[in-house]
Amino acid sequence: MKARVIAAKEALVARRGKRLWALSFGVIAVMVASMAIGLNRTATFETERAAAAESDKAVWLDQGVRNPHKAAHFSRYVFKPIPTLASFDPGAIDFGGIAVWMEAHIQNPSRFRRAESTGDLSRFVGLSPAWVLQVIMPLIVILLLFGSYAGEREDGTLRQVMSYGVSPGSVFKGKLRGASSALLKLLLPVFALIAIAVFVFDRGYPQEDLPVRLAGIVGIYGIYLFAFAMLTIGVSALSPSRRSAAVSLLAIWCLVTVLLPRFANDAAVAATPQPDSYQTWKDLEEIKAEYWGVIPAFGIPLTDIRKREMARFLEKFQVANVEDAPVPWSAWELQASEEYSDPLYDAYYAGLNDLYGRQEDTRFWLTALSPTISVMALSSGLSGSDRLHHYDFVKSAEEHRRVVIRQLNEDLLYNSGADPMVYESPTSFWGEVADYHAGPPPLTNFTGNYLPYLLVMVLWASGAFLFARWAAFRAANMETAV
Amino acid sequence: MTRSPSEAAKKLKGFSMLEARELSKSFNGVVALDGLNVEVQEGEILCFLGANGAGKTTAINLFLGFLEPTRGEALVKGKSVRSDPVSAREHVAYIPERVALYPDLSGYENLRFFAELAGKRLGESELLECLDTAGLPRDANHKLASTYSKGMQQKVGIACALAKSAEILLLDEPLAGLDPKAANEFCSLLREMRHQGVAGLMATHDLFRAREVASRIGILRDGQLVDVIAAADVTAAQLETLYLEHMHEGREDAA
Numbered sequence: 001m002k003a004r005v006i007a008a009k010e011a012l013v014a015r016r017g018k019r020l021w022a023l024s025f026g027v028i029a030v031m032v033a034s035m036a037i038g039l040n041r042t043a044t045f046e047t048e049r050a051a052a053a054e055s056d057k058a059v060w061l062d063q064g065v066r067n068p069h070k071a072a073h074f075s076r077y078v079f080k081p082i083p084t085l086a087s088f089d090p091g092a093i094d095f096g097g098i099a100v101w102m103e104a105h106i107q108n109p110s111r112f113r114r115a116e117s118t119g120d121l122s123r124f125v126g127l128s129p130a131w132v133l134q135v136i137m138p139l140i141v142i143l144l145l146f147g148s149y150a151g152e153r154e155d156g157t158l159r160q161v162m163s164y165g166v167s168p169g170s171v172f173k174g175k176l177r178g179a180s181s182a183l184l185k186l187l188l189p190v191f192a193l194i195a196i197a198v199f200v201f202d203r204g205y206p207q208e209d210l211p212v213r214l215a216g217i218v219g220i221y222g223i224y225l226f227a228f229a230m231l232t233i234g235v236s237a238l239s240p241s242r243r244s245a246a247v248s249l250l251a252i253w254c255l256v257t258v259l260l261p262r263f264a265n266d267a268a269v270a271a272t273p274q275p276d277s278y279q280t281w282k283d284l285e286e287i288k289a290e291y292w293g294v295i296p297a298f299g300i301p302l303t304d305i306r307k308r309e310m311a312r313f314l315e316k317f318q319v320a321n322v323e324d325a326p327v328p329w330s331a332w333e334l335q336a337s338e339e340y341s342d343p344l345y346d347a348y349y350a351g352l353n354d355l356y357g358r359q360e361d362t363r364f365w366l367t368a369l370s371p372t373i374s375v376m377a378l379s380s381g382l383s384g385s386d387r388l389h390h391y392d393f394v395k396s397a398e399e400h401r402r403v404v405i406r407q408l409n410e411d412l413l414y415n416s417g418a419d420p421m422v423y424e425s426p427t428s429f430w431g432e433v434a435d436y437h438a439g440p441p442p443l444t445n446f447t448g449n450y451l452p453y454l455l456v457m458v459l460w461a462s463g464a465f466l467f468a469r470w471a472a473f474r475a476a477n478m479e480t481a482v
Numbered sequence: 483m484t485r486s487p488s489e490a491a492k493k494l495k496g497f498s499m500l501e502a503r504e505l506s507k508s509f510n511g512v513v514a515l516d517g518l519n520v521e522v523q524e525g526e527i528l529c530f531l532g533a534n535g536a537g538k539t540t541a542i543n544l545f546l547g548f549l550e551p552t553r554g555e556a557l558v559k560g561k562s563v564r565s566d567p568v569s570a571r572e573h574v575a576y577i578p579e580r581v582a583l584y585p586d587l588s589g590y591e592n593l594r595f596f597a598e599l600a601g602k603r604l605g606e607s608e609l610l611e612c613l614d615t616a617g618l619p620r621d622a623n624h625k626l627a628s629t630y631s632k633g634m635q636q637k638v639g640i641a642c643a644l645a646k647s648a649e650i651l652l653l654d655e656p657l658a659g660l661d662p663k664a665a666n667e668f669c670s671l672l673r674e675m676r677h678q679g680v681a682g683l684m685a686t687h688d689l690f691r692a693r694e695v696a697s698r699i700g701i702l703r704d705g706q707l708v709d710v711i712a713a714a715d716v717t718a719a720q721l722e723t724l725y726l727e728h729m730h731e732g733r734e735d736a737a
Binding site: 001002005006009012013016017155156157159160161162163164165166167 | 546548568569570571572574575576578580581582583584585586587591595596598599600601646652
């Protein structure tokens with residue numbers, strides 16, 4: 001009962017104080033701006049992707065008669081579908097590359113990283129709705145609640161309230177309800193705006209599980225900001241004045257939302273360095289050369305691997321010489337080399353993925369110091385813009401490459417006759433080659449990866465709640481209070 | 483006229499709204515209140531006079547349960563404040579030197595909030611009547627408390643006590659800083675409440691107002707109750723003389 005009275009007073013003071021309105025207006029304005037930027041970015045991405053995919057297909061279909069292996073080197077691009085929620089949280093999309101060039105013999109890394117083609121100023125600000133919720137909203141929560149206890153202590157109203165026979169628990173519950181109500185008033189329009197933007201205006205690649213993802217986003221940001229609200233109330237309860245509460249909380253905000261996430265990235269890279277693009281290229285060329293020997297392979301003596309493959313070929317067709325086989329050895333070998341190097345590429349990219357995973361493990365341990373690191377991971381995961389979704393695209397693109405290359409190699413194998421190098425596929429054949437159609441993967445593929453981050457968020461929120469409660473009881477004890 | 487502390491304590495026996503039994507408080511070894519024995523009964527206001535640091539505010543804070551006694555016990559209507567401070571406070575209205583109001587709420591809204599905190603669901607007319615009785619100008623009822631003078635804030639504090647139907651007032655230098663007219667109005671209200679059966683303990687430096695309001699006056703020096711005088715037995719001049727004598731004795735003792 002008393003908690004409800006206090007909560008109602010908190011709400012009235014918040015409305016009367018105009019701070020809530022001013023902050024709400026500011027948040028909505030920043031959110032509208034960031035959402036507009038996000039929608040525009042995704043729309044641009046998707047427009048460019050669709051145009052590039054169309055142009056790529058037209059060039060492929062119009063290549064005329066051509067040797068299938070030459071076509072396998074000429075080949076096509078696979079373009080990454082940019083998911084709808086990338087407008088909300090672009091995550092690693094700017095850094096992961098948006099297209100893979102499918103080529104014979106090699107699994108190329110994804111390319112066209114947006115971060116490489118943007119101006120220097122883009123390094124300073126990554127304005128997205130997710131960034132606003134991760135960095136700006138905690139600051140708004142602090143500005144809204146820093147005086148929660150400290151202000152009342154400074155004005156003497158806390159003492160006055162306590163003199164009315166109100167228990168410390170009732171004061172805390174009242175403050176909690178008041179803070180939750182203020183938080184809801186701030187967040188509901190923000191989430192409504194995001195939902196409208198995503199469902200109505202977004203031009204990204206559709207995500208079938210969009211409602212679930214959006215609900216997850218609302219949930220994790222709710223938990224995250226609740227943790228900040230509790231932290232703010234706790235620090236306010238331990239501070240002798242509004243000013244000291246504000247100074248302490250601003251220092252915490254800066255550390256938790258700005259410095260620690262950046263430190264976590266640097267620490268992760270320092271603990272597990274990643275290969276640069278030159279090293280990656282060299283590694284991939286080495287895998288390619290493992291079957292073929294020194295590049296170019298033509299005229300170079302057979303490697304042991306090639307010799308073994310030839311022996312398998314002769315045994316399969318029960319012939320003594322490759323010339324006696326019913327299919328051309330050179331066409332057979334093209335597919336055989338693919339199948340030889342496929343697991344090598346799988347292992348290489350899995351290793352690279354593991355390396356990034358180890359970097360994330362380092363970051364994960366630092367979530368103990370900053371819930372922002374957790375919310376960043378969960379937010380980009382739920383938006384479908386994180387490393388795991390990108391790796392899924394890389395694997396899906398590679399599966400498609402293998403299908404296409406097999407199709408081209410089989411055309412060569414069964415239709416080229418004795419001399420595959422002079423064979424040319426008819427124009428109609430290019431239309432038979434499969435198109436890439438995979439969309440973003442479902443969230444359920446990665447649930448296990450996100451659970452530890454979710455657990456950390458819940459622990460943070462619970463810990464912050466217990467801290468706030470302890471501090472509030474301490475503040476209500478006039479003898480021990482600061 | 484001067485009595486020993488034990489006599490003073492005896493004289494106060496029989497009161498039961500507030501009771502202090504050997505009530506003592508030290509802060510880091512420094513004694514702020516030393517063995518206070520006192521009782522205040524219905525319709526009585528006991529004023530504590532004393533220099534700064536004499537223990538007046540400490541005594542009030544001990545009755546409010548804001549401080550825990552080092553020794554002894556404070557009782558409100560026979561209930562130990564230490565064992566259940568929350569229910570003890572339910573009987574009490576606390577009016578400090580500056581009544582703290584929420585500056586973004588009007589006097590009326592502040593009163594409604596504090597009345598609801600006290601568990602009183604009063605209608606608008608009843609709340610306005612409390613403000614009227616407390617003497618807040620009607621045109622100020624719905625103005626923000628941030629625009630109030632100290633006197634007006636104190637009146638809202640009194641209105642809160644009226645709305646709470648508090649049986650006991652704990653007043654910590656409520657007259658400090660009030661202009662003579664406001665102080666006079668405040669004292670009139672206190673006298674009226676006293677006549678209606680409200681008990682009170684008031685800490686003040688103002689000898690003349692103390693005599694005007696109180697049934698009894700206790701003089702505190704260095705944490706000890708050194709004298710208790712029935713207000714009706716002394717003139718203002720006699721009270722002043724007595725008070726100064728006690729303070730002078732204190733200085734001699736210290737020397």
